[in-house]
Amino acid sequence: MYKKDSVYEVVSRAREGLPLPPTDTTNEILAGIYGRAQRDGKVVLCNFVEMDNHHHQLLMPKCPSGLADFYKEFKKAVTESLKGLLGLSHLNLWEPRSMAAVIPTLEDVIERLVYIFCNPARAGLEESIDDFPGLSSWQAFKTCEPSVHATVSIPVRYYPKSAIPRLPEGDTLTEEEDARCVSYLKRAEEGIEHELVIKPLAWLKPFGITDPKRIEAIRQRVIKLVYEKEAEYRRERTRPVIGVQNLRRQTYLRPHVPAKRGRKIFVISRDPEIRKQIISFVRQISETCRKCYDSLKQGLSVTWPEGVFIPWLPPKEFSSFSP
DSSP states (O other): OOOTTOOEEEEEEBSSSBOOOOOHHHHHHHHHHHHHHTTTOOEEEEEEEEOSSEEEEEEEESSTTHHHHHHHHHHHHHHHHHHHHHTOSOOOOBOSSOEEEEOOSHHHHHHHHHHHHTHHHHTTSOSOTTTOOSOBSHHHHHHSOSSTTOOEEEEEEEOOGGGSOOOOTTSOOOHHHHHHHHHHHHHOTTOEEEEEEEOTTGGGGGGTOOOHHHHHHHHHHHHHHHHHHHHHHHHHOSSOOOOHHHHHTSOTTBOOOOOOOOOOOSBOOSOHHHHHHHHHHHHHHHHHHHHHHHHHHTTOOOOOOTTOOOOOOOOGGGTTSOO
């Protein structure tokens, strides 16, 4: 159950390997997928960072089903694109479920935004998000006007699998091959024009913050915290960062065993009371849905809670037949 105009962080991770090195080819394809997935107004895309085996997205659904519709379409398109690049007929790329966690307070969102932008430095990929070659909303966040309505619109092209060239032998790209691949994509007739629309400060609106001076102060606070955290990682680092050139030269779907992760969470908050309230609310909704489902199977009329995903049942005329 997702609430309209609430702030969510979505994280989807690859099952294994490092599928997407941050080449220009990768960025060209991912930008088009973002534009395609948001073409019908499912979500407000606030901020994001694309890592080589997962992504962090800060989103606000425009309707209850918008969030899931967006990230499912995004993940499917990434899988199809990677199948095209690697010449695969089948690829089980993602972990079974994405994390889609509501972020209920202003301070929680600020904390998560700092975490998201610090991901490349935290992972030892680059010293700073400023130098990270992967696709992100960092520059849009830093430079847009201080308004909840600030919009950064970037023309992009979505490439279906049929338009995506097979990578050279070894599934790596030299700088020259990367440039040729992007050029090939941009000339592809199958490419579909879209707009990648980023609203880097729209997440402040649900918290009633619309004054430009306050918005700018919050933005500068986030930027300061990001640089401070990056400096902390730099001091603690015991080996050099991978660096731009090495990141770009990585093999697509390079073998990598991810750390084991626990169950997916659905709320991120530093306030334990808020967490308890949201968990209690979800439990109540779950219990209501169980009762609705039982009633539905008995043929009774049911009113579902607003915003929940209603389970599928076979048509009534077939319900009495055994498989």
